Amino acid sequence: MRISPSLSISSIMASGSATGSGSLMWFRKGLRIHDNPALEYASKGSAFVYPVFVIDPHYMEPDPTAFSPGSTLAGLNRIRFLLESLVDLDLSLKKLGSRLLVLKGEPSEVVIRCLKQWNVKKICFEYDTDPYYQALDMKVKNYASSAGIEVFSPVSHTLFNPADIIQKNGGKPPLSYQSFLKLAGQPSWASSLLSVSLSSLPPVGDIGSCEISEVPTVRELGYEDYEQDELTPFRGGESEALKRLKESISNKEWVANFEKPKGDPSAYVKPATTVLSPYLKFGCLSSRYFYQCLTDVYKNVKKHTAPPVSLVGQLLWRDFFYTVAFGTPNFDQMKGNRICKQIPWNNDDELLAAWREARTGFPWIDAIMVQLRKWGWMHHLARHCVACFLTRGDLFIHWEKGRDVFERLLIDSDLAINNGNWLWLSCSSFFYQYHRIYSPISFGKKYDPNGNYIRHFLPILKDMPKEYIYEPWTAPLSIQKKSKCIIGIDYPKPVVSHDSASKECKRKLAEAYALNQKLNGQVSEDDLKTLRRKLEGDEIQEPRSKRSRQNPTDLS
DNA sequence: ATACCGTTGTACTG
DNA sequence: CAGTACAACGGTAT
Numbered sequence: 001m002r003i004s005p006s007l008s009i010s011s012i013m014a015s016g017s018a019t020g021s022g023s024l025m026w027f028r029k030g031l032r033i034h035d036n037p038a039l040e041y042a043s044k045g046s047a048f049v050y051p052v053f054v055i056d057p058h059y060m061e062p063d064p065t066a067f068s069p070g071s072t073l074a075g076l077n078r079i080r081f082l083l084e085s086l087v088d089l090d091l092s093l094k095k096l097g098s099r100l101l102v103l104k105g106e107p108s109e110v111v112i113r114c115l116k117q118w119n120v121k122k123i124c125f126e127y128d129t130d131p132y133y134q135a136l137d138m139k140v141k142n143y144a145s146s147a148g149i150e151v152f153s154p155v156s157h158t159l160f161n162p163a164d165i166i167q168k169n170g171g172k173p174p175l176s177y178q179s180f181l182k183l184a185g186q187p188s189w190a191s192s193l194l195s196v197s198l199s200s201l202p203p204v205g206d207i208g209s210c211e212i213s214e215v216p217t218v219r220e221l222g223y224e225d226y227e228q229d230e231l232t233p234f235r236g237g238e239s240e241a242l243k244r245l246k247e248s249i250s251n252k253e254w255v256a257n258f259e260k261p262k263g264d265p266s267a268y269v270k271p272a273t274t275v276l277s278p279y280l281k282f283g284c285l286s287s288r289y290f291y292q293c294l295t296d297v298y299k300n301v302k303k304h305t306a307p308p309v310s311l312v313g314q315l316l317w318r319d320f321f322y323t324v325a326f327g328t329p330n331f332d333q334m335k336g337n338r339i340c341k342q343i344p345w346n347n348d349d350e351l352l353a354a355w356r357e358a359r360t361g362f363p364w365i366d367a368i369m370v371q372l373r374k375w376g377w378m379h380h381l382a383r384h385c386v387a388c389f390l391t392r393g394d395l396f397i398h399w400e401k402g403r404d405v406f407e408r409l410l411i412d413s414d415l416a417i418n419n420g421n422w423l424w425l426s427c428s429s430f431f432y433q434y435h436r437i438y439s440p441i442s443f444g445k446k447y448d449p450n451g452n453y454i455r456h457f458l459p460i461l462k463d464m465p466k467e468y469i470y471e472p473w474t475a476p477l478s479i480q481k482k483s484k485c486i487i488g489i490d491y492p493k494p495v496v497s498h499d500s501a502s503k504e505c506k507r508k509l510a511e512a513y514a515l516n517q518k519l520n521g522q523v524s525e526d527d528l529k530t531l532r533r534k535l536e537g538d539e540i541q542e543p544r545s546k547r548s549r550q551n552p553t554d555l556s
Numbered sequence: 557a558t559a560c561c562g563t564t565g566t567a568c569t570g
Numbered sequence: 571c572a573g574t575a576c577a578a579c580g581g582t583a584t
Contacts, residue, residue, distance in 0.1 A: 175581080176581070176582085178582095179581095179582085427579080430580095431579085431580090432578095432579040432580050432581090433577095433578075433579050433580090434578095434579065435576090435577060435578065435579080436577095436579095509579090510579095513579070513580090517580095
């Protein structure tokens with residue numbers, strides 16, 4: 001990593017205007033120029049601005065022990081998406097007469113070191129509700145106030161300020177979408193004027209002895225022999241986000257009639273949704289700008305759909321989960337989570353690995369897991385299918401395990417939304433109708449009877465006749481041979497029988513719910529252990545349920 | 557205590 | 571494609 005020569009020149013020039021004050025713009029999420037209140041404030045009345053991004057090695061550096069290429073925390077697809085977003089941000093800053101200063105290390109330490117070395121009067125960064133940033137920001141704020149540096153940290157990642165909604169509700173977050181809507185009311189902030197679009201930025205000041213680099217490439221980070229086939233088709237960055245947004249809203253009929261549950265999860269050539277989630281996640285796209293574009297479309301059509309199913313409804317779901325996550329201690333785990341049902345999930349690393357590695361033997365499930373691995377994105381309903389299958393539908397494995405896999409592999413993985421949806425799908429919170437189980441066979445079939453989606457992501461099954469493609473283990477051996485795919489050799493047998501496994505899951509959830517109700521949610525680890533023993537005991541007594549684990553004689 | 561509701565279940569019927 | 575039975579949860583309003 002070297003110091004850019006162009007920076008040295010500009011820094012000499014900037015330091016010439018010693019009388020002006022400087023500000024530090026700390027980018028984390030909010031990787032955009034448009035509608036960026038922190039950036040706007042940083043540049044206002046400043047002689048120079050330091051736009052900083054800190055690379056946290058924990059997030060970026062290769063971890064060879066992880067189950068997929070990437071760092072300890074993020075898969076390669078999301079790291080690449082972030083780097084592309086940073087390159088785009090750097091280009092946009094350069095067009096405005098600035099540039100991105102990339103530093104490396106523990107972010108709060110690096111930022112505090114910069115504050116010590118540079119002559120800045122204010123530090124600006126988007127407010128972040130994630131516990132990780134709450135902790136970092138506390139350290140930075142404490143230092144800044146002790147040093148007499150102004151801190152400006154506006155809420156601009158979401159439409160509403162989660163703290164406001166929680167306060168309105170008497171200190172607790174609303175737990176249903178409808179009650180959230182009621183509390184949120186009309187999004188006045190969301191309709192307010194966007195931050196002015198910047199035509200230029202003050203130059204970067206003297207960087208002293210800080211080690212500044214360009215945005216690194218994945219190669220420079222140490223991902224030399226990454227697998228090309230795990231390359232997501234979605235490119236990161238604000239420019240890409242705005243292009244995608246423009247394309248989406250250009251079809252006014254589509255925007256006006258959008259109904260989330262009616263989307264086709266098997267559509268992959270042209271996905272059934274906007275695929276703006278990764279851009280919202282990194283703040284390449286302002287949720288407020290997106291909101292205003294949508295309401296503009298609504299104004300110009302006769303009628304349009306409404307929350308929860310409309311596109312605006314999707315943005316509000318995002319705010320809903322942000323609010324609940326912010327107001328719920330231990331939101332990302334079962335233990336100590338006030339809103340989470342305590343359920344004696346199974347520990348089965350073999351079944352977990354089969355799910356994660358797309359070898360459950362259910363083509364619909366496995367194809368979705370391949371799409372996750374390769375694209376880092378799947379349709380919302382596809383996520384439902386695999387999440388339900390892993391947890392309450394078939395495998396009865398802890399939602400935290402599935403959450404970890406999604407968190408790593410999704411390019412749009414977002415603490416609040418990812419955990420919120422796993423809580424939802426596992427019937428641990430928000431949603432409790434555990435008898436409604438997605439069939440790993442029939443759900444996909446009704447959208448894609450020919451199995452094109454499966455054929456694309458699981459090419460081993462590309463010649464399987466459509467009659468068998470969702471249940472290839474039922475195909476006669478002659479058909480398997482003709483399709484060049486022998487079940488049990490070329491493609492696995494199903495790891496469970498869906499009928500018996502889903503029945504088992506329902507029975508276990510009924511027992512777990514009863515225990516939660518009896519103990520008023522105060523379920524201890526011992527209580528869970530006892531229940532787990534009881535459930536296993538029942539299993540041994542009932543020969544029928546022993547079949548929940550598939551064996552070859554059950555096939556066909 | 558009771559009725560109604562909840563972004564996105566399945567399988568069957570007309 | 572819409573309507574229905576199935577079986578039946580917790581949260582919320584009454």
